[in-house]
Amino acid sequence: MIGALRQRLFGTGQGEKVDHAQLQIQLGLAEAELTSLHSQTRDREDEQIDELVETSSKTEQAPELTRVKRYSLPEDIEERVERIIPDEVLADPERYREVGQPEVTEIIDLEPARFVRIKQVFPRYVDKADRSAAPVTAPRPPRVLLGGLASVRLLVHVILAKYLEHTPLYRQEQSFKLRCGVHISRKTMGGWIGHVAGQWLSMIYESIKNDVRSSLYLGADETPITCLDRDFGKGSRKGYLWVYVNREGDCVYEWHMGRSVKCAEGMLAGVALNPHTPVSAVSEVLHDADLFCLMSVNPGFGGQSFIPQTYEKVRQLRRMLDEAGSTAKIEIDGGVNAQNAADLKAAGADVLVAGNAVFKAPDPIGMIAQLHGA
Numbered sequence: 001m002i003g004a005l006r007q008r009l010f011g012t013g014q015g016e017k018v019d020h021a022q023l024q025i026q027l028g029l030a031e032a033e034l035t036s037l038h039s040q041t042r043d044r045e046d047e048q049i050d051e052l053v054e055t056s057s058k059t060e061q062a063p064e065l066t067r068v069k070r071y072s073l074p075e076d077i078e079e080r081v082e083r084i085i086p087d088e089v090l091a092d093p094e095r096y097r098e099v100g101q102p103e104v105t106e107i108i109d110l111e112p113a114r115f116v117r118i119k120q121v122f123p124r125y126v127d128k129a130d131r132s133a134a135p136v137t138a139p140r141p142p143r144v145l146l147g148g149l150a151s152v153r154l155l156v157h158v159i160l161a162k163y164l165e166h167t168p169l170y171r172q173e174q175s176f177k178l179r180c181g182v183h184i185s186r187k188t189m190g191g192w193i194g195h196v197a198g199q200w201l202s203m204i205y206e207s208i209k210n211d212v213r214s215s216l217y218l219g220a221d222e223t224p225i226t227c228l229d230r231d232f233g234k235g236s237r238k239g240y241l242w243v244y245v246n247r248e249g250d251c252v253y254e255w256h257m258g259r260s261v262k263c264a265e266g267m268l269a270g271v272a273l274n275p276h277t278p279v280s281a282v283s284e285v286l287h288d289a290d291l292f293c294l295m296s297v298n299p300g301f302g303g304q305s306f307i308p309q310t311y312e313k314v315r316q317l318r319r320m321l322d323e324a325g326s327t328a329k330i331e332i333d334g335g336v337n338a339q340n341a342a343d344l345k346a347a348g349a350d351v352l353v354a355g356n357a358v359f360k361a362p363d364p365i366g367m368i369a370q371l372h373g374a
Contacts (some may be wrong), residue, residue: 005251007352011105014180015076026030041101046309063363067264071108073108083102089101097354112179113157113180114180115180115182116160117152120140120141122137122138122140123137124136124137125137136268137199144195144196144200145192146193148192150192155192155196158172158192158193159193162193166199166283168188169186169190170186170327172184172186172189173185173186173189203254208250208252209252210249210251211246211252212245212246212252213244215246215247215249216247217246218244218246219244219245219246220242220243220245220281221242221243222240222241222242222243222256222259223231223240223241223243224236224238224239224240225238225239225241227239229257237257239255239256239257240255240256240257240258240259241253241254241255242255242256242263256295258320268287269288269289269290269291270290270291270293270331271285271289271291271292271293272292272293272295272333273292273293273294273295273313274295274298274299275295275297275298275307275309275310277291278313279294279313279316279317279320282317282320283320286320286321286324286326286328287324287326289328290328290329291328291329291330291331291351292317292321292328292329292330292331293308293331293332293333294313294314294317294330294331294332294333294349295333295334296332296333296334296335296336297333297334297335298335300358301357303356304334304335304337305335306334306336306337306340307335310332310344311343311344311347314330314332314344314347314348315347316347317330317348318330318348329350329351330348330349330350330351331349331350331352331353332344332349332351332352333353334353336352336353336354336357337354337357338367338370338371338374339359341354341370341371341374342374345374352371354367354368354371357371358371
């Protein structure tokens with residue numbers, strides 16, 4: 001169309017002019033083409049709107065995705081309500097009145113530990129009616145550390161940070177100084193822990209220890225740990241952290257510098273004899289052990305056949321224990337099954353250890369019951 005107008009006004013450049021009728025035809029064709037393009041554009045916009053509405057409808061009907069919770073709070077957590085009042089209302093409260101339901105949002109806050117100096121004042125009082133009576137003052141509240149400054153809350157914080165959160169005392173010392181401006185040396189905190197552990201927590205430890213010892217089943221193991229020792233030539237030596245666990249999962253820990261029989265004092269002590277070791281080898285320790293384990297296979301792997309000579313060793317050991325007046329039990333480990341369990345009990349065995357006989361049986365629970373009833 002623009003080209004046609006240009007020809008109408010200026011010609012083709014060779015002195016020719018475009019006829020008026022021809023220009024009208026070209027303008028009409030151009031207008032028709034524009035109308036067609038406009039109609040197509042409008043139809044396309046309608047189609048896009050329909051697609052958008054349809055997509056939005058499908059999105060609304062789709063099930064909501066399960067969101068993973070980024071945090072969880074206990075039900076008994078302290079809850080506070082803060083009313084945020086606009087400045088205009090605070091400036092002139094008589095001018096405004098509250099309407100409708102307020103908007104509510106939530107935040108999670110943390111109040112860091114802070115030190116507080118508490119001065120305990122004990123005023124004296126005298127009886128107005130009896131001036132001869134001695135003045136009256138309130139008794140001093142009991143303290144965990146006699147004459148010490150640490151409160152119960154501070155002691156609990158230091159102990160839990162060290163043993164529950166694995167924060168060494170030197171880091172706690174730095175944290176107190178940097179965050180709170182309070183200097184408490186690690187030596188002082190170490191003294192606190194030693195006093196609390198020795199005077200207060202030892203009672204709880206002994207109670208747990210007695211419960212573990214009274215169990216019919218008790219497992220024990222030790223872990224070697226290098227420790228400092230001033231009396232040792234090299235300055236450090238190997239110690240052992242012993243753990244005792246019962247069937248319920250209760251456990252106690254003990255620290256020993258060796259693995260001798262003294263480490264098991266107060267706990268169940270056991271002696272194991274390999275098939276080639278005669279029972280006479282334990283004649284001197286019949287009163288020092290609570291359990292004698294006779295291996296009825298060579299240690300190394302499961303599934304071995306039971307060694308028949310074990311029957312006679314059980315009888316010999318039972319006679320030795322009875323003559324010595326020992327209450328120690330005899331345990332048999334290796335190749336125990338439903339065929340030899342009754343004979344082992346008749347020979348004098350108290351405890352039977354079965355592995356493949358139980359776990360490879362079609363009915364493991366039934367096999368255990370059968371061994372108990374042998």
